[in-house]
Amino acid sequence: MKIDKEFVHPSHPNHKLKLEYTETPFCCDGCGEAGIGLKYRCQMCDFDLHKVCAMAPNSIAHAFYKKCEFRFYYKPPGAYKRVCDACRKDVQGFVYHCTRCGFDLHPCCANLPLRLDDGEQHNFYLCEKLSSACHRCGNKGLGWSYRSECKNYCLHVSCVKEMLVESWQTIYLNQNKNGKHREVQMGMLAPSLKGTMQNHHKGRVGKVRRCCQMATSALRIIISAILGDPTAIIAAVIGVLLSK
Incomplete structure (x- = not known):
């Protein structure tokens, strides 16, 4: 999969995000989870995204939930607080959600190798x-x-x-x-x-x-x-x- 060194992300349309590497922990402005290493960043706005969050596809399937179709949302759907079914942490931003079954996954959790x-x-x-x-x-x-x-x-x-x-x-x-x-x-x-x-x-x-x-x-x-x-x-x- 080709990785763009810079691009405009829908969640931050005013400036391009540039791929960079950091050994300092950061909070992803997409999902709200901690990160380190490769990230996409807008220097002007102090805006950071996990590489996984920045490149998240619109829909995914997961081996643990074979009947589910997870769709990507920029904000948790619905009026109630949602919890990631992988790590049991609150969903604060970007999320994969299955409308039919109600399951939720942080993008980074959804990307964990089996x-x-x-x-x-x-x-x-x-x-x-x-x-x-x-x-x-x-x-x-x-x-x-x-x-x-x-x-x-x-x-x-x-x-x-x-x-x-x-x-x-x-x-x-x-x-x-x-x-x-x-x-x-x-x-x-x-x-x-x-x-x-x-x-x-x-x-x-x-x-x-x-x-x-x-x-x-x-x-x-x-x-x-x-x-x-x-x-x-x-x-x-x-x-x-x-x-x-």
Whole structure:
């Protein structure tokens, strides 16, 4: 698929959006979700779109909802608040909606791969429902998740999104009174998967170490899938998530 370096988007018709790369987190003005890496931006208006949101087709199908036809909307349809059925987060802007069934998907969630391969013989599969507890929150809950082929490792898509936002707040949003970024000890305020795993495995050091190794691998490829752009910044983010 050809990627235009600049174009006019219907949601921002007055100026052209230019494709650029950033290692600084941003909020997409289309869907309202966090992003990093490739984006389309209007420098004059401080307007940003995920690459996925900017290039979203008018309609899609999804393997989890075989009877649905999802159509793209710039604003959530209807008078009631809508929730993405993938990540269980509020729909604040761009959305794919099935009128017949009532399901909703953020564009980035709709674009998540069904299968991930970390290159080290570990495959992860996107699941509509969890049959075992998520390693982040400890619950099964609603919403999509990625599960390892061995079925020993699971992470909600929503949990990974929360971890990303929390880590970015730690790294980027802690500022002093002069508006300058403070130096932050990586991991001081970030969520700790390691602590969760210690509780899960009741302090068994070897089991926790192996699980953390798999967590590193899983997080890397799941974060890459959610952001749609594997970049160098992901390694730093993972370092924060797995610290302590």
